[in-house]
Amino acid sequence: MGPLLSQAFSDANLLNAWHRVQENDGVPGVDGESIADFATKLLQNIAELQQQARDGSYGPSPLLRVWMERPGKNPRGLAIPTVRDRLLQTAIALVIGPILDQHFEACSFAYRPAHSIQMALAAVLNHRDAGYQWVVDADIYQFFDEIAQLRLLRKVKDAIPDYEVVRWIARWMRAPIEDNHRLSIPRKGIAQGSPLSPILANLYLDELDERLLAAGYRVVRYADDFIVLCRDRGEAERALHLSEDVLHLLQLRIQPEKTRITNFHEGFQFLGVHFLNDAIESDTVDLRNLLGRNANAPDNLAAITSPQSEETNSAHASRKLDADTTSTHEHGPLERTLYITEQGAYLTLRNERIVIRHDGAENHSLPLHRVTQIILQGNQLVSTALLRACRENNADVFLSSFTGACELRIDDLDASGLDTWTAQVRLQENTDFLLQIAKSIIKAKLTNSRYVLRNANRHREIPELNDALRLLDQHREQIDTCKTLDKLRGIEGNAARVYYQAFAELLKPGWHWAGRNRRPPKDPINALLSYGYGLLYQNVLGTLRRTGLNPYLGVYHQLRPGHPALASDLMEEFRALVVDRMVIKLLSDPKTTAADFIMDPHSSLPCKLGTALRKRCIQSFEERINSTFQHPISGTQTDYRRAMLAQAKHFAQVMRGQEPRYFAFTIR
Numbered sequence: 001m002g003p004l005l006s007q008a009f010s011d012a013n014l015l016n017a018w019h020r021v022q023e024n025d026g027v028p029g030v031d032g033e034s035i036a037d038f039a040t041k042l043l044q045n046i047a048e049l050q051q052q053a054r055d056g057s058y059g060p061s062p063l064l065r066v067w068m069e070r071p072g073k074n075p076r077g078l079a080i081p082t083v084r085d086r087l088l089q090t091a092i093a094l095v096i097g098p099i100l101d102q103h104f105e106a107c108s109f110a111y112r113p114a115h116s117i118q119m120a121l122a123a124v125l126n127h128r129d130a131g132y133q134w135v136v137d138a139d140i141y142q143f144f145d146e147i148a149q150l151r152l153l154r155k156v157k158d159a160i161p162d163y164e165v166v167r168w169i170a171r172w173m174r175a176p177i178e179d180n181h182r183l184s185i186p187r188k189g190i191a192q193g194s195p196l197s198p199i200l201a202n203l204y205l206d207e208l209d210e211r212l213l214a215a216g217y218r219v220v221r222y223a224d225d226f227i228v229l230c231r232d233r234g235e236a237e238r239a240l241h242l243s244e245d246v247l248h249l250l251q252l253r254i255q256p257e258k259t260r261i262t263n264f265h266e267g268f269q270f271l272g273v274h275f276l277n278d279a280i281e282s283d284t285v286d287l288r289n290l291l292g293r294n295a296n297a298p299d300n301l302a303a304i305t306s307p308q309s310e311e312t313n314s315a316h317a318s319r320k321l322d323a324d325t326t327s328t329h330e331h332g333p334l335e336r337t338l339y340i341t342e343q344g345a346y347l348t349l350r351n352e353r354i355v356i357r358h359d360g361a362e363n364h365s366l367p368l369h370r371v372t373q374i375i376l377q378g379n380q381l382v383s384t385a386l387l388r389a390c391r392e393n394n395a396d397v398f399l400s401s402f403t404g405a406c407e408l409r410i411d412d413l414d415a416s417g418l419d420t421w422t423a424q425v426r427l428q429e430n431t432d433f434l435l436q437i438a439k440s441i442i443k444a445k446l447t448n449s450r451y452v453l454r455n456a457n458r459h460r461e462i463p464e465l466n467d468a469l470r471l472l473d474q475h476r477e478q479i480d481t482c483k484t485l486d487k488l489r490g491i492e493g494n495a496a497r498v499y500y501q502a503f504a505e506l507l508k509p510g511w512h513w514a515g516r517n518r519r520p521p522k523d524p525i526n527a528l529l530s531y532g533y534g535l536l537y538q539n540v541l542g543t544l545r546r547t548g549l550n551p552y553l554g555v556y557h558q559l560r561p562g563h564p565a566l567a568s569d570l571m572e573e574f575r576a577l578v579v580d581r582m583v584i585k586l587l588s589d590p591k592t593t594a595a596d597f598i599m600d601p602h603s604s605l606p607c608k609l610g611t612a613l614r615k616r617c618i619q620s621f622e623e624r625i626n627s628t629f630q631h632p633i634s635g636t637q638t639d640y641r642r643a644m645l646a647q648a649k650h651f652a653q654v655m656r657g658q659e660p661r662y663f664a665f666t667i668r
Contacts, residue, residue: 001054004162007122008095009053009134010090014046017090019197021083029082030064030178049084058629060172063191065179067578077145079177079191089172090195092165100159104202105209110223111198115284117271120222121144124229124275127218128264132229134236137268139258143224144197145189148251149173152190152204159203169196190252198223204250204517211246212239222271236261237369256352258433261369296435337539338366338374339618341611347374348383371395373542379612396542400534409541423655435488437654437662438556439479441572442492444664446476449499449576451667456506456584468502471495485556503580511587520605527607529615532579533571535621540574540644541567547648549655570647573665578640582624586617629667 017399021035028034036124038045052058062078081089101112109120140146153173157166173190176183192199200225208226212219217239218229228243230236240261244254262268267276327595338354340347346357355365368389373396376382382397387410390397399408407449427433450472457465475495482488496516504513504525515526521527541564544551552567556572586592596613600606609617625640638646643665651661 001367002162002164003337004095004160005053005092005164005168007441009050011046011050012302013091013094014050014087017087017094018042020090021086021095024191024195026083026086027066027080029080029085030062031082031084033083035083038087045084046087049088053088058088060175062176062178062183065177066193076192078193080193081172081175081191085172085175086195092168093195093199100199100203104206105213105219107213107219108202108206108208108221111202116269117222117371118287120220120271121273121280121285121287123220124227124270125280127220127229128275132218132231133265134230134261134263135232135268136228136230136236136240136243137260137270138226138228138240139255140224140247141253141255143252144192144201147188147190147201147204148254149186149188149190151251152200155203155206169200172196174559178620180480190526207244207250208243212242215239217242218272225271226270227270233261233263233369240367241370253299254365254366256353260352263559270554278465330481335413340374340376340380341378341614341618342380343378344380346381346383347386349386349389354386354391360645361383362523368393368395373538375400375538377401382541394483394546396545398538398541400538420652420655421550421553422547423657424550427655428553431485434555435482435485435650438485438488438569439482440662440664441556441569442488442667443476443479444481445572445575446472446495446499447666448573449580450476452576452580452584453499453502453506462505465502469496471498488556499576506584514633520607522601524586524594524607527597527609528583529579531609531614531617532582532621533575534625535618536571536574536579536625537567539625539641540648542570543641543644543648544570547645547652549648549652566651570644570651574640574644576623577667578624582617585624586620592616607658630657 001009003105010153013495022039025035049058049179061082061084063081066078066080067075068078069075097113104112107123108113109123110119129330149170151165153170156169156245157163160166172194174185174222175191176185177191178589201493205221205224205226209221212228217235220227220229228236228239230239240259247253264275267274269275273280273282273287334511340356342356342358342363345363347435348355348357350365350370352368353365354368354371356363372394374382374390375398377400387397390410397410399410450469453465453468454474472495475491475498478491482491502518507513507525510622513523516529517523518530521530541551544564544567549566551564551566552559554567554569557563557565557568559565569637592613596610598608598610628637628639630637647665650659651662652661
């Protein structure tokens with residue numbers, strides 16, 4: 001017997017363990033022996049247990065299933081060891097507890113010496129007072145019953161490299177459970193009722209604490225109840241996403257019905273205490289000691305702060321962006337888009353989660369707060385409850401065709417950008433001003449198109465591409481002397497023909513292309529381009545709404561009923577950089593073949609993307625639009641969605657007269 005077990009089963013430690021078991025009281029186990037029964041021959045019983053533990057004759061008894069009623073909740077199933085098993089488990093817990101406790105983080109307050117519920121609540125208040133007003137109020141689904149036993153045993157072995165101790169814990173963990181005279185062996189979970197379970201639970205969730213703290217979040221955890229405190233909703237969404245990811249690695253999951261993102265203004269319940277603004281109240285917890293809490297406590301709980309956005313330059317050196325548009329890629333995608341391509345799918349809302357059903361079966365669900373826009377392609381159904389929730393959460397809903405073309409955006413009645421709309425209407429009469437903006441946009445389009453061709457030709461040296469680059473330069477120079485929008489449109493049309501002829505040279509052999517056609521596209525390459533442009537268009541349209549711009553009042557594309565001309569204008573700067581490069585990549589992939597396209601020359605859609613290719617195209621589009629690059633002016637890392645948002649905000653400032661001229665986005 002090794003030193004840890006020798007210490008655990010010593011006379012003094014076993015007596016200490018007995019006092020703990022006696023203080024905790026508790027019901028008898030499967031053998032019917034109560035604490036009072038065991039105490040009648042206390043020293044004899046302890047000596048027998050000690051001898052059995054030392055000579056190897058001891059074996060754990062089955063656990064007794066006991067159902068504990070809870071007001072307003074489902075009964076909780078406890079698995080109660082016998083008094084003898086509880087005594088030995090407590091003896092080992094007294095020895096390994098201090099060893100394991102050294103591994104735990106300061107944000108963990110349950111089942112630890114010198115820690116309490118009051119300390120956990122004090123930590124919450126300190127974080128609140130430090131400006132962390134948003135809260136991820138999380139609950140783990142059936143935590144004790146879902147713990148992966150092998151993973152837990154590996155964690156015990158890593159923390160306590162004593163094989164004998166691990167073996168004892170494993171035997172207790174796998175003890176059968178007697179429920180209504182029937183025995184079952186648990187394949188996962190640990191017994192609520194075992195003296196070892198609290199410390200093992202802390203060990204299992206220590207990885208969650210470490211990952212959240214390392215990411216800079218403020219965490220307060222008490223057993224399997226935890227909250228993450230954040231400065232804003234976006235940070236809270238990222239914290240919830242990380243929590244879900246870590247719990248997935250631990251083979252656990254969030255319980256959606258009991259998990260939400262909230263704040264102190266809305267109020268929430270944690271550890272039996274109700275938090276609302278600056279007030280706290282509870283019928284079960286003594287709150288008097290919280291009045292003298294240490295204001296410096298947060299420094300001990302989470303020393304790593306969240307990264308803050310820095311103000312930086314955008315498309316022109318003299319122009320500054322708002323802080324929320326300059327977040328680097330470390331903060332994740334600016335938009336989280338849910339694409340629905342399955343025909344006949346039904347989307348509804350349940351417990352603040354989007355539920356996707358098909359043929360009567362639930363296929364998937366995800367938190368509503370993690371979605372900023374939904375794009376429905378084809379024929380689907382959406383519940384009115386979900387539509388209302390999308391409006392409340394400022395999430396866009398788009399309906400698009402099989403070709404990717406936007407057919408409808410479900411709009412709300414918000415007129416928060418009325419001042420910008422008024423300025424846009426007034427400037428529609430200033431044709432010279434509109435022409436200057438349009439010239440900047442089209443010049444940027446040609447510059448970015450030239451960049452795509454030049455970048456693709458670096459290792460190929462295709463003569464036709466060099467010729468196209470020279471012609472694009474000539475067309476770009478012509479823009480400077482252009483006097484009318486019609487003349488500008490003519491220059492752009494000629495440049496587009498040059499560009500697409502050169503674009504065809506970049507395609508792999510086997511993909512033959514006669515040039516651009518649309519409405520509807522008649523061949524695979526045009527089908528891919530149209531589909532990608534449709535995705536980009538919907539993203540730009542959503543961006544314009546977020547910046548308070550009227551998407552129907554453009555500067556270059558002709559105004560007509562039902563056409564968001566401004567979305568068509570601003571997407572010109574990003575067509576080649578996002579969509580064209582995506583199409584080149586897809587067509588260079590050997591997995592993309594002619595079989596991925598559905599050809600029907602007699603149909604209203606002569607060529608459309610097959611289901612598998614649509615999904616790959618969406619994935620490729622998201623990868624491209626979220627890809628990071630160094631901004632040509634500021635030198636900071638950004639992505640195309642953030643660049644689009646910066647351009648929309650810049651355009652709005654120009655409309656309101658806050659900036660003198662519009663500088664379109666270009667990659668140099």
